[in-house]
Amino acid sequence: DAKTTQPTSMDCAEGRAANLPCNHSTISGNEYVYWYRQIHSQGPQYIIHGLKNNETNEMASLIITEDRKSSTLILPHATLRDTAVYYCIVRVVRVQGAQKLVFGQGTRLTINP
């Protein structure tokens, strides 16, 4: 299964852009990259996903490199409420069509006032 590698922790100042990197060098051509975050051990919350094009929604932007071996999640104007653990995930598709999400270890992002 495709694995992801993320920095263990990051800090960012409130109001600045938070850029969270992720390596997924073994990703296959049909596997999507998903980002979720988890606050205080609640259920993970969906942020964004993409295959090979850059994506943007109301929460964040996702930049995927051309070779798809890495990606960056961008929170454009971080607030204190963005403090959370951010997971970069590969959606694995198996031969018989079975699918699953493979979680990395996550990045603990702390937004500082």
Added chain:
Amino acid sequence: SAVISQKPSRDICQRGTSLTIQCQVDSQVTMMFWYRQQPGQSLTLIATANQGSEATYESGFVIDKFPISRPNLTFSTLTVSNMSPEDSSIYLCSVMGVSVNTEAFFGQGTRLTVV
């Protein structure tokens, strides 16, 4: 979207006993999953709950320890059997559609403490 309800939200159990966790979804979904999150760790997939057939377990997880039922497209249970303190974790239910271009949804989890 899908709204997932998990019961119980938390429990404290004696070692050697079993606990059954319920997961109810507000709409029919194709894929349901059970995850374990040990203290301070990431989520680890236990198994895929298959409707009408045996669950598909990930490496390191066995049916005798984590029996799973899925009688229909909106409901599943996970039992943690013969519990030990090492089973103290958060257990989460998740659902996903077939399309790889759609998000997965997670329940709020069941926080289990085994004493």
